Every structure is written in C-alpha cells, then in structure tokens.
Amino acid sequence: MKRRSFLRNSLGAGLAAGAFMSFGGYKNAFAGKPLPSGTDYDLIAVMGGEPAAMFDMGIQALGGMGTFVKKGQKVLVKPNIGWDVVPEKGGNTNPALVKRIIEHCYRAGAKEVLVFDNTCDNWIKCYKNSGIEQAVRDAGAKMVPSNSESYYQEVTIPNGKKLTKVKVHELVLSSDVFINVPILKHHSSALMTGALKNMMGVVWDRSYWHRNHLNQCIADYALFSKKPNLNVMDAYNVMMRNGPRGVSVADLSNMKSLMLSTDWVAIDAAGAKLMGREPSSIEHIKLAAGMGIGKMDLAAMNIHRMKM
C-alpha cells in the first residue's frame, strides 16, 4: 500500500518536474541518463518547487537514495522539530519534506526509519503541532521519544577543544544511516542554524554548550565519529529574523529552495549565503572549516544548481 501510493505520488511529481525526475528508483538513475555520482558534487541546490518535489530532484542528482541507504538498514532521519509551532511558521523542518525523505529510504530498501529531535518546547506538542509526527506516521516510519536522559549515552569527541564528552541519543549510535534534515533559519545565539547547529537536537545537555563557548562546541561536535551520511537543508520558508522560534510569518522569506550535501560545512556555508551573510561571518562555520571538517569556500565548490 505504502509503496504503491508512493509510486503514484512520485509519478505525478515526476511528470511535473520533467525529465530529471525519477519514477523508477535509483536503479534507473544509473541505467538511464549518465548522471554523476554524489561524490562529484559538493552541493546540490534546487530552487523553485515544493519541498518534496525539490528533494526528488536533488536526490536524483546524487544518484538516488540508494547511494546512501542499502537494503535492510536502519535509518535515522533527524529534522529540526525544536518548537511548538505549526508548519506555516517555518520554525521546524517542513513535514512534507520529512515524509518524502522517509519514502525514499523505504524505497531504497531500509528496514526501518526512525525520527526524533530533542526539542526546546514540550516534545509532545512539538512532535504533534509541527505536523512531523503525522507525516512520519503516514510514511510508515516511527517517532522516537527524546524527553528523558535515559535515552542518551555518553560518547567522547576526539580532539574536541571545548566539547570532549557528550551524551547523544541512542539512535544516533544504533542507526546504520544518519540523514540530517535541518531547516535554515536565523538564530539569536549562533546567528544561523543549519546542518551543524541541528546536532544540538541529538544531545541531552545543550546548556553545557551555551556555557562553554557555544560556537566552538557546535564545531567540536562535528568531529564525532557518527556523522550524517547526508544533509538535506530545508530552505523553503527561511526565517530571516527573530529566530530560531520566530514571532510571526512576516519573519519568513519564501525562498523555495532545498540543498543536499554530504559536507555539512558546505551546506551551511550555502545557507549563510542564501540568508545574505558571508559564511565566514558565522563563527561556528568558520571554526568547523578551520578544523578541516568541511569546505566553506563556495567559489571553490562543485555546485549543481537546479531550477524547477
């Protein structure tokens, strides 16, 4: 049932999106038009469509979800569900995008897909009102609680300057594939929140980070061995001010964009630029790039830009 409805959906989206769209899965991507494999690109940037359709297009350019998810694997999808706000407010990752990512995972043969976020507002309200709980359920995946320290395990960060030990959610450790799905937003603390900052939702004690050089901690965490295999940045409605929670929909800029990358510094650098800021002006991006975690020089990147 799930698969059939997915195929139906993606067929519709495929017709709309044109020849780029897949309706046969990643195998066709290799069999059909020769497309460069994901590693050739530093960044995939899509603009002009709805989040789910843009993802279809973007993941295709990376060779399909099969590049990342193998048959029988356990996949963790980590959106930003930080706030008890409705999807229209742009405070959380777009639920339709989360749903489509999960569908791609299952189609690539994932055994199970799990979703969680250590929220800022009450987690039950966040899960529900963000629309993500419903989207996850509709896609046949599972929402996992994040509200108790008992779900977190301590790990060490090798070479961390400020962050050397941290308690991370057990799913980060137990999953085979980790897909990071931040939403691009203004952030009062870190100036911008994207892929790197989204990791504050997989740890238990965020206030330690705030107390101990926040931006260094964000960069330090990126040294942890269990990194996202893929980052998908939702830049459909971008909160330009009053972030990360937002005060009203007037704070949003309807950029209708989506980016994908295996380099989370690169995707954050592109996000910063999209918000009208130089990547180097965002301290944690600069620190992470300086530590060799990823690239932030957009001019030197192989970027695949797509318009819908």
Added chain:
Amino acid sequence: MKSSALKHIRTVFASLVLLLFVFLFVDFRGVLGDKAFGPILHLQFVPSFLKFVIAGVAASTGFIIVLVLTLLTGRTYCSFLCPLGILQDVISRAGGLVKRRFRKYGYKKPYTILRYFILVITAALLAIGGVYVLTILDPYSTFGRLMTCFVQPVVLLINNLFAGILGKFGIYSVYHVDIKPYELAAYIVPAAFLLLIGLLAFRYGRLYCNSVCPVGTLLGLLSRVSLFRIRFDEDKCTRCGRCAMVCKSSCIDFLNKSVDLSRCVNCFNCVDACRGNSMSYGLVRLKRQQKDSDEPDSSRRGFIAGSLALLAGGSQLLKAQDTTPSPAKESTVREDRLYPVSPPGSSGIEMFTSRCTACTLCVNACPTNVLQPSTSQYGFAGIMQPRMDFHSGFCNYDCTRCSEVCPTGAIMPLMPEAKKLTQIGKAVFIKENCIVNTEKTACGACSEHCPTKACHMVPFEGSLLIPEIRDEICIGCGACEYACPTRPFRAVFVDGNPIHEAASRPETEELKEVPTEFPF
C-alpha cells in the same frame, strides 16, 4: 428500602469515582482533554462553592446540588462522590482485612467541639476572603495532594519500567518520563495528612470525616433533617449490635436504637449487616423525627455563637496581614524575585492565593512542569498553592491547560490569544552573570527561547551579541530563565507581577525582496 443491594451499589459507584479521580491526577500523558475536567469536578463541594462565591461563576452550581442532595438523602456525597472519603473506605477496609481487631468500630461520642470549631473557623476565614484553612482541609484538595505527591511518582515508576522494557524492542508508544521531585518542604503537608488520615481510617473508619473535615461537618448539619435516612425498626431490633460493629462512622447507638445522622455517611453497611431487617434506609417517619430532635445542646450552641463573635473581631486582625510576600530591597547578582509568579489566568497573586485550595491538579496537568507546589513563596498561608517555577520548566506559549482544569476559579479560563498578551511577570537581565559578558563567548539561549523576542540580542563587544529585555512585550513565560545556562544564579529571571498586566503585541514589518537566484 432495606435491600443489601444498597451497599453494593455504593461500593461499585464509589470505586468508579475513586478510579476516575486517581486517573485525573496521574494522567501524565494528558489523555483527558481539557473539556473533560469541568464535568468531572463539577460536584466537588469546596471547589464548586469557591468558584461560585469568590470567582463569581454562576454556572458553578455543583455545591448547590450537593446541598440539596444532602437535604434529601443525607451525606450521600461523603460515600459516593468524595474521593478522599472513598479512599478512606479503602484504607479502613484494608485495616479490617489485615487484622479485624485493629478496627475500632462501634458507637462513639462525636468530637463535637473540635468539628464545629473547625467549621466555624473555616467559614469565618472564608467570609473575610481567605481560603487558608480550606487550602489545608478541603477533602478534594487533600486527596489531590496525596495523588500528586505520592501516587503519581509510583505510576511514573511503573510506566518507566514498561518503557524501559518495550524500548529494548523498539516500541516507543510507552515512553520514559523523568520523575522530578518537588521542593522537599512541599511534601510536609501531604505527608502529615497521609499519616493522620491513613492511621485514623485504618483504625477508626470515618473519624477524620466526622471530626476534622469541614465539609463533612457542614453536610452533617443538613443530614440531621434529611428526607431519607437510616432508620431503626424498634420492634424488630434485637440489639445484636451487628450494625454498630460495621459502622465506619461509629454513629449507631444500638442500645438506644438511634443513629447520629450528622455523622452517618450513607455507606449502608448497617443495612447490609442487619439480620433482623430492622435497619433500613428510607423516608423519614414522623414518629422518629420527634424522637430525633433531642434536647437542645446548649453548650454546643453557645460555643458556635461565641466562636463567631470572636472571629468577627479577630477577622479584622487577620485581614491586616498582607497575603503577598513583602518586596525585598537589595539588588544583587542573586536572582532575587520581589514577587512569585502566579499562573496566567489567575489575574494576580492576591486573587490567586485567595481562591486556590492547592489541589495541585494544575501541577499534574501542566505539560511543561512549570507549575510547582510552593513552599514559602506565597507566604506560610499559601503553602502548596502552585507557582510558576522557571527552573523546572517554562510556560508554553500556546498552552492554557491549567486554566482549563482549575476547579475553583483561581485560574480562570483564558483564550490562547489573550494568554499570549497576559503579562504575569517581567524578565530581568543580570549582565554580571551573563556568559557573553563573563566568558566573552556567544550564548543567547534566553533570546532563542523567547516567543515574543522581548528578550533580544543587541551588539556587545566585537561581534558578540548580548541580551536586552523589552518589558512591554515580555509576558513573563520564563523561557529565558529556564534556558539560561549560568549557575548557581541565572543571568535572566522573571519577577512576578503582583497584578497581571497586558503586554503589547510584538511588532512585525514586511521583509525585503525574496532571492530568486542562488547567491553562490
């Protein structure tokens, strides 16, 4: 009617009521919707009375129904509807099972002076606008505190046990909930009552209800003249005493073949136990009524009159005492609150403390744990009345659950849009404590959580940003204080508004043009 079915009906009905009320207080997952609380709590005497009289809610007629019910049928309320009464029945039943000789039933004289003294004090204090004694003695609220402090943690413990096991199998429908204890002093009153009521019930059945409980005493005044009542059929009675031996209220004087109707709680145990069909429950008989009206108890009447006179004068003295804690003057880096913060919908501290009976239902219903039983924050008289504790949580911007569940009108219903503009306190920034100032590193956790951006970031040294508070749009939700990472004292805290104020709406302006090309 002398069917023993009466007792069974009572047992079944009361069990259901007890289960419902236990669930009400341990429903940590919020299964019951906001609207379910009103009807369930409607008939609780004290909350309904306070909501009608003090909060002025005309629809709160539950206590009138109870009064009429008592006039018609006697103290049915105590055995069928009062959760604390039913709980005591369970405890005394356990006492009987453990060892029958523990139970000291059988006829005893009432503690007349004690019970009327408590009733008069309670009534008099209420008349001058305080709920001090009621806070402690309201049976529903006492029951609530017992559930909140002692039963809910056990329920959570069991839940967490299951969550742990099921989690191993990837089943997350039962999730772990951290058990967060309240301040230690908050357990004093509930623990004392658990001990007192538990021991009394274990040995003496309904002694508490007939000696201490002001609701029991008040209803007892009416049940003396109730239409339906427990009756002796003198011709059939053999003075076997079975009725007295099962009477939890110790109110059957079988030797004189009389029942103290002021103490009888309509449990119908006697009707069930009577072998000679001489005990029954039914319409009052004229003959008995004359016999019931025993000679006037002059000492009792004198006592009541005297107490009232005393309190009329004494009340003025009590009234002079301010219920709100006096403001402290000094301003240091310690987060010194001048006023505690009362929940949105309570209008202010004095309004709140004069209406709340500290049943702690809101403490359980609050999804963020920001509502905590107070210890000394509202003053001694306000012990256990919930306060907003921003170290335990912060008030969810869109949530109005406490105002939906409050049965006494201490927290009045508030529309979500009105709540978002209700300023219960104002954030105060202590720059000396702030990470940005002391460590010269970015933080902004406070501003991050602020739903109105009353707490916003302004340029500081170099490229650093530091918080600044805009009072007029702050609603006092405490998100900033909760999120602030500094210890032991926070760099931002919410000081309560003694009287809640209206916050301004945060301003919004349109954004510039939207990019249509990638800027990279």
